[in-house]
Amino acid sequence: MDIAIIGGGAAAVGLLDALATHLPDAPGAVGAAGGIGTLTVFEPSPHLWRGRPYGPDLAAVLVNTPPALMSVRAGDRDHFAAWLGQRDADHVDHLLGQPLVPRALYGEYLVHCAEKAVAALGEQGHPVRVVRERVREVVVRPDARLVLRTDEGREYAADRVALCVGGGTPPDPYGLAGAAGFTADPYPLADSLDAIAASDDVTVLGSGLTAVDVVVALAARGYQGRISLLSRGGVLPYVWQRPTGRRPTHVTVERVAELRDTRGHLALTDLAGLLRAEMAEAGEDFDALAAHLRATRTDDPVERLRQQLAEVGDARIGRRVLQETAHSVGPYAWRLLREPDRAWLRRHLRTAASVVSPMVPVNASVLLRLADSGQLTVSSGVRAVESANGRFRIRDADGERTASALVNAVNAAPQAVPAGARHLVDSLTHAGLATPHPAGGVVPTDPRLHVVGDLAGGGPFLTSSIAGVAAQAARVAGVLGR
Template identity: 60%
Template sequence: MRIAIVGAGAAAVGLLDALAVGVAEGGEVTVFEPSAHLWRGRPYGPDLDSVLVNAPPAIMSIRHSDAGHYASWLGGERAAAHLDDLLGQPLVPRALFGAYLADTAEAALAVLRRRGWRTRVVAARVVAVARSGLAVRTEDGHDHPADQVVLCVGGGTPQDHYGLSGAPGFIGDPYPLADTLGQVPDGADVAVLGSGLTAVDAVVSLAARGHAGRIALVSRSGLLPAVWQRPLSHQRRHVTAERVEALSRAHGVVTLDDLAGLVRAELEAAGEDFAHFTAELLGAGSEPPVERLRRQLAAVGDPAIGRQALREGVHVVGPYAWRLLPEADRERLRRHFRLATSVASPMVPVNAAVLLRLFDSGQLSVVAGVHKIEAVANGFRVRHDSNLNAATAAEDTTTTADVVINAVNPPPQSVPSAAEPLVTSLLAAGLATLHPSGGLVPADPRVHVVGDLAGGGPFITSGIPSVAARAARAADALAAAPTGYAGSR
């Protein structure tokens, strides 16, 4: 069997590792990746040490069948060197996690070669796939025959919502911050577009470089990520895939109210008040962001299980439950996208502490209700409905900046710009279709999608656990695929 893997980021690493763990029969694996930073993808390439992995090791294993795989690789000495005292967990620079991915990929390739597989990496971008024979075409015009094709092209890149591309002082994509922040003068007033984890990375890294100018987090909602709670030993009994499956069997459908009932049961079994928990959760949009940040940072050691159970449920149970929800309930959840993302992808306490220090010093502010940003002479003008850091909200307020850093996270299941020709080719050949809610859905059993591009997934961006799970399922599908499939169509 000839397997073509398009892309060499975390999804490809998870797939190679799953193949090495579970597939015995020999074949051929070809990985196509033009980047010099193999196996790391956009998020985990070389960068500043201030750009941290935003989760503890227990949920960062790229091996779906072994939750301790990453922690074992990290080892005691490296873990101790990067311990976050507040979280009680090691938080390493993302470039170091990239080294873990690279080591895992190379080890998987070595295992496959020992089992008789031929492996190679082609340093070229794939721009098309032909249906007849399933030939993979690279941008240099060469065709590479394959029996199975797996897309591991990663997530999208920030969108230029305000048409600022080409304006002096506009940074369209912040990563790698080691390169982009070198373009920011030390005393410049900086507007960071967005208020999610990418924006937090930008602010923390500016601070790490000793930036002296004002910094504003500029977004429509002004909602910051929640702060990680110190991991608890609680084992979920109600917010589980098994309970969701039982609801589906009993009623033929699973509703949002059903899922809320599972959360309620989880909290009540732990002696906690569901109404209090939901009131605090839904109050995030009206609570001043700095007050919420301060309160959650002070409560890192809170023993209440609600936030952890919900966060784990979103990542572990969410992908399965999402497929069972009625469309009306999915739309209800989409309307709470920012809140859901805040809870599902919190910021680590060490970064929260940096933000709070900058807020308290007056260097950092939150600008919410943004409706227009325009390039003007010597900088940018931000128009917004209210300023959450002001004593009273004002309508149509203007904030100025010398530099704008676009840290708006791309929508989940969006097509990376570099993969657009490939996706267009797959659609034209009838090998895949676009999902109504975003992402790509294979229309041929020889085509697979691993990672955030996979259509039909939840409305939040895929994390490492879901990428690893999809990679394992793709490896199972490849193991079950008939040999020589390409010649049969």
């Protein structure tokens, strides 16, 4: 059984690691038709195994998550920390009490894991080859084998295909592509920020984690001009709190399954009840947390940032439980929720994303310093952005102004199809191997196709975390290894 893996980023690394970890040593010992044969990974980018986010970049561009949630091996929260070893002392966020490494260094971890998995699979009789080409389409041959055609016109046959193409690329909501001074995709920041002069007024479209990266990178390069974060809601990510080591006992997959089995369905109120029980056990007020969350879109973003930085060491567990279980329990619970509850959550995507995908305290400190000095502002209510006479005309809730440089930090919607994979996804649909999901992404309709990562249709309304991708990869590896 020959397997093709389309994409060579974190999802592919997780899948290779899971296969190498769980397959028997003897060649031909798994699968129906002689076991797993050759694995072929297709990846055209120059930064194999790193994906778009973790290529070479500025040292100031950090991983936004503590090490325990960045392990590419499902079920092993210490895997990344063990690889990091004594180097963690060089990258400690002293407010968080955790090492937060540059994204480029995390990319080295991905490369290490991939190369180790490739070597292990080869020793087990499952050779891995890498083809540095983009797969343009997948078709079904008359003999029912799958054929992958690349942009270069070459063809490769496979019995199973794993789609690991990563998340969507930044959208261009105002049609500014090609305009002078417009940065369509900020990564890698080491390259994109070179075009910004010291005297430019910079507007950053978006106010999420990518926008935070842009601001921190500008500050690290000594930029002295004005910076404005511009979005519809003006909502900044929350700030990570220091880990306590406490693990949830009520908001768990097991308790969610019990509720589903007892009642025959799962409602959002059931999940709220589990969180209420978790907080009550710790002597905390669920209603106070709910009120705090509801105020996310109306509070002054800078004052909320100030408050959250002051609460990094706060002992209350409410936000911590939400942040952990949104990624560990959320994918399972999402599939059990009724559609009205899913629709309600989608309407509150911006608040949910800001809570469960927080910024790290060291970055929050930079933003607060720039805001207090007047260099950084956070604006909301964006209505229009136009390119005119070599500048950008911006209309938002505060009126009209201009900027000389515009950086696009608008995050793609969860389950968005990357621009480079649209023709591929269309071919999968045409071949009857997959169907688009109404909420985004694709759903396999043929058992020979598997999806790992954010493109998996029917998944949570939030962008997949590394931990979530690793869990998906382990499940797919289990199917391929049977």
